[in-house]
Amino acid sequence: MGNCIICGTPVDGEICKSHEEDAVFEFRGSSASELSPGRYYRGTVDGYADFGVFVDIGDHVTGLLHRSELDQRLESLDWEPGDDVYVQVLSVRDNGNVDLGWSIRQREREFRGKLIDTGDDEVLPEEFGDDRSESAADSESSDDGGSAAASDEDATAATGDAAAASESPDEADVEAGDLQTAVDDSGPSDDTGAPNASETVTTGSGSVATESAAASTPATDDAADAEPALNRTTIDTIDNQVGTVVRLEGEITGVRQTSGPTVFELRDETATVECAAFEEAGVRAYPDVDIDDVVALEGEVERHHGDLQIETETLEILDGEDGETVRERLEDAIESEARPADVSLLADHDAVAAVEDELVDAATAIRRAVMEARPIVVRHGATADGYVAGAAIERAVLPLIREKHTREDAEYHYFERRPLDGRVYDMDAATNDVTSMLEARDRHGEQLPLVLLVDAGSTEESVDGYDLLSLYDAETIVIDDSRADDEITDAVSLAVAPSLAGVDVADVTSTALSANVAAHVNDDVRDDLVHLPAVSYWENAPEAYVDLASEAGYDETGVSERREAVALEAYYQSYKDKRELVIDLLFADGEGSQIPRDGDLAAHVSEQFRAKLETELETARENLTTEDVDGVTVAVLDTGAFTHRYNFPTTTLLLDALHREQREANDEPFVTLGVGDDELHVRATDQLDVRALGDDVAAAAPDAGVHVVGGRDGHVAFLPGERDAVRDAALEALGETLA
Structure with missing residues (x-):
C-alpha cells in the first residue's frame, strides 16, 4: 500500500486511477499486452507511413499513431526517426497491434509526474535506478562531446567535493575574470543593443552555454546565489x-x-x-x-x-x-519603422496625388498593426475592383506578417479578407466583425483588429456599423473611390477618398488607391502591384497605368482577361476571400501561384465570363425599351422580368455592360435605367447624384418607402407594391435633372 504521487490518496501502487492520465510512463515491459490503455507513454519515432507514424514504446513494442489522431497534417510533422515523443495508448488489439493517440503534452515537464511501467507494476524512477529527469538528459545530450562527455562529467562528479575545494578562491576569480574578458571581447552587438545572431547571449559571468555547463557541475549554494541574470536578447x-x-x-x-x-x-x-x-x-x-x-x-x-x-x-x-x-x-522602434521612408506613387495621377498624405497614413497604420501583432481585417466589395484592391493590400501585408511572426501559419491568423455584399458597411457586417473579434479575444487572446474598408463604406449608411466598432476602440480605415459623405470622416480613424479632397473621381478606382497604399506598406512587392490599377478599369484606364502594366508584361488582352476572370469568380462564393485562386488569377507568374507557369487560368475563366455575359446581354437587348424624356434618351430594362436574378452576371454588372454598349451607339447624353422588383439602378453618361434622384422619387411617390443605398453612386430601394409609381417618378426626375 502506497500513496498516489499526485494527490496522496492511499493506493495499491504509485498512482490512483483518476490521475493515471496526468503522469507519463516509461515502459520497461516486453509485450504489448503489458501496456495499460489510457496511459501516456514516452516513445521514440521509428518511421513514417502514408497512414501515420510508427512509435517505439520501450525496447520491444511498436505502435501506430494514425494520421487521423494527429492535430495537424502528417506532412507538417517535423519529427525525425529517433526523436522522443509522448503518446497515449488507446488500445491493444488481440493480434498485438497497438493503437496510439496524440498527446498535446510533448515535454516531460508538462506532466504532473513520471513513473516506470514494468509491465507488472508501476514504480518510481529512483526505485528503478533511473532518476534522470528529461532536462538533465537533454543537457547531457546537447554537449558536443555526446555520451563521452557525459561519462567524463560523471567521473568528475564522483571525485566528490574535495577536488572543488582544492581550488583556491583566487584561482576561481581569475578564471571567471578571464572568461568574462573573453566574452566581452567576442565582438560588437548590433544596432538594437542585442548580441549578434552569430554570438552567444551573454550574462554577467559568461554565455548561456557556459552557465548551462556550470549548472551541470556541482556547486556551492553561495555560487548559485551569486549567479547573475541573463542579458536581454531580441x-x-x-x-x-x-x-x-x-x-x-x-x-x-x-x-x-x-x-x-x-x-x-x-x-x-x-x-x-x-x-x-x-x-x-x-x-x-x-x-x-x-x-x-x-x-x-x-x-x-x-x-x-x-x-x-x-x-x-x-x-x-x-x-x-x-x-x-x-x-x-x-x-x-514602431514609430521609426512603421512610416514609409520614401513616398513615390506608382504613376502620375491627380486623383491619387490629391490624397497622398492619407495614403501614407494608411500605409503607416497597416505596418504598425503588423508590428503590434494586431490582426488586419480587410472588407471589400464583391466586385472585380473590390477583389483586386483587397488583393493588393494582401500582397503587401502577408510577407511582413511572415517576417514578424515565428508561427508558420501566422498569415492566416493575422490577415483576413472578408468580401461584402454591396458597398455599405451595414450593421449586419459590423455585427459579424465584432462577434468574430470578441470571440478571438476571449478564446485565443488576440488583440482587437485593424478593420480596413476597401471599395466600400465611404457613405453615411455605414456610420452605424462604424459606431459599433468604435465602442470597442477598433481602428478603422476607408479606401474608396466613391463620392464619399463628410459624415464618414468623424466615423472612422482615417478616410482615403479623393472626393473628400474635392477631386473628380470619374477616372479613379479603389484599386488605383489601394495599390499605391500597398506599395508603401511593402516596397519589396511594388513590382508585383504595378499592373493591378489597369486591371480594375473597365474602360478609359489612365495611360500611365496601361504603360505600367505593359512594362510588367501584361498587354491589353492579359489585363482584360484578369479583370473579367476576377469579376466572374467574385460572383461565386462571394462571401469567401478565395485567396489562393485570386493569387493564381492576378499573379500567375509570381510568388504564391499554384498553377504551372505555362498555364493560362485567367484566359480560361475570362472565356466563361464573356459567354455568360453575352447570353444575358442578348436577352436584355431584346427587352430594352427606349424613351425620350425632355430630350434625354433613357433605355429602360425591367430587370425583375428579363434577367436571371440568381445567375451570373449581377444586375449591376449587366447594366454596366449594357450602358457601355448603348452609349457607344449614341452621341447625345444617354441614361440606362434598370427597374427591378424593389431596386432601381441608373447609369448616365454624366455623373448623376443618385441621392438627389432618390429624394425626387420619394417626393413623387411618398408611399413607396424610397431610400437610397450607397450614397450618390448607389441605387434606390423601394417597396415592391409601388414599383410602377417609382418607375414613373424616376423617369420624370431624370428628365428634369438632365434636360
Whole structure:
C-alpha cells in the first residue's frame, strides 16, 4: 500500500486511477499486452507511413499513431526517426497491434509526474535506478562531446567535493575574470543593443552555454546565489539559439489557454514569438499576466511543430521605470519603422496625388498593426475592383506578417479578407466583425483588429456599423473611390477618398488607391502591384497605368482577361476571400501561384465570363425599351422580368455592360435605367447624384418607402407594391435633372 504521487490518496501502487492520465510512463515491459490503455507513454519515432507514424514504446513494442489522431497534417510533422515523443495508448488489439493517440503534452515537464511501467507494476524512477529527469538528459545530450562527455562529467562528479575545494578562491576569480574578458571581447552587438545572431547571449559571468555547463557541475549554494541574470536578447536573433536559455523583454500581445500549457504571445521591437508556460494541464499559468502587460521572460528556445517557441521558465511583469523603458523602446522602434521612408506613387495621377498624405497614413497604420501583432481585417466589395484592391493590400501585408511572426501559419491568423455584399458597411457586417473579434479575444487572446474598408463604406449608411466598432476602440480605415459623405470622416480613424479632397473621381478606382497604399506598406512587392490599377478599369484606364502594366508584361488582352476572370469568380462564393485562386488569377507568374507557369487560368475563366455575359446581354437587348424624356434618351430594362436574378452576371454588372454598349451607339447624353422588383439602378453618361434622384422619387411617390443605398453612386430601394409609381417618378426626375 502506497500513496498516489499526485494527490496522496492511499493506493495499491504509485498512482490512483483518476490521475493515471496526468503522469507519463516509461515502459520497461516486453509485450504489448503489458501496456495499460489510457496511459501516456514516452516513445521514440521509428518511421513514417502514408497512414501515420510508427512509435517505439520501450525496447520491444511498436505502435501506430494514425494520421487521423494527429492535430495537424502528417506532412507538417517535423519529427525525425529517433526523436522522443509522448503518446497515449488507446488500445491493444488481440493480434498485438497497438493503437496510439496524440498527446498535446510533448515535454516531460508538462506532466504532473513520471513513473516506470514494468509491465507488472508501476514504480518510481529512483526505485528503478533511473532518476534522470528529461532536462538533465537533454543537457547531457546537447554537449558536443555526446555520451563521452557525459561519462567524463560523471567521473568528475564522483571525485566528490574535495577536488572543488582544492581550488583556491583566487584561482576561481581569475578564471571567471578571464572568461568574462573573453566574452566581452567576442565582438560588437548590433544596432538594437542585442548580441549578434552569430554570438552567444551573454550574462554577467559568461554565455548561456557556459552557465548551462556550470549548472551541470556541482556547486556551492553561495555560487548559485551569486549567479547573475541573463542579458536581454531580441526575438529576431533566436533562430540561431535553439536549445539556449534567453531573456526577452516586450509586450504581451496574446494569451490563449490550451489543454496543456498557457501560450503567451510576446512582441519586442524586432518580432513576435509564442511562449509556452506550464502550470499543469489546462491550468492558466501566470494568471496575473495579460494582454498589453510589459514583461521580462526567460526560457529555452525550441522548435514546436516547426515553429520557434520559448519554453517559459520565469515571467515577470515590469512596472515603474523598467516597464516604461520597454514601452518607450517599443514605441520608438514602431514609430521609426512603421512610416514609409520614401513616398513615390506608382504613376502620375491627380486623383491619387490629391490624397497622398492619407495614403501614407494608411500605409503607416497597416505596418504598425503588423508590428503590434494586431490582426488586419480587410472588407471589400464583391466586385472585380473590390477583389483586386483587397488583393493588393494582401500582397503587401502577408510577407511582413511572415517576417514578424515565428508561427508558420501566422498569415492566416493575422490577415483576413472578408468580401461584402454591396458597398455599405451595414450593421449586419459590423455585427459579424465584432462577434468574430470578441470571440478571438476571449478564446485565443488576440488583440482587437485593424478593420480596413476597401471599395466600400465611404457613405453615411455605414456610420452605424462604424459606431459599433468604435465602442470597442477598433481602428478603422476607408479606401474608396466613391463620392464619399463628410459624415464618414468623424466615423472612422482615417478616410482615403479623393472626393473628400474635392477631386473628380470619374477616372479613379479603389484599386488605383489601394495599390499605391500597398506599395508603401511593402516596397519589396511594388513590382508585383504595378499592373493591378489597369486591371480594375473597365474602360478609359489612365495611360500611365496601361504603360505600367505593359512594362510588367501584361498587354491589353492579359489585363482584360484578369479583370473579367476576377469579376466572374467574385460572383461565386462571394462571401469567401478565395485567396489562393485570386493569387493564381492576378499573379500567375509570381510568388504564391499554384498553377504551372505555362498555364493560362485567367484566359480560361475570362472565356466563361464573356459567354455568360453575352447570353444575358442578348436577352436584355431584346427587352430594352427606349424613351425620350425632355430630350434625354433613357433605355429602360425591367430587370425583375428579363434577367436571371440568381445567375451570373449581377444586375449591376449587366447594366454596366449594357450602358457601355448603348452609349457607344449614341452621341447625345444617354441614361440606362434598370427597374427591378424593389431596386432601381441608373447609369448616365454624366455623373448623376443618385441621392438627389432618390429624394425626387420619394417626393413623387411618398408611399413607396424610397431610400437610397450607397450614397450618390448607389441605387434606390423601394417597396415592391409601388414599383410602377417609382418607375414613373424616376423617369420624370431624370428628365428634369438632365434636360
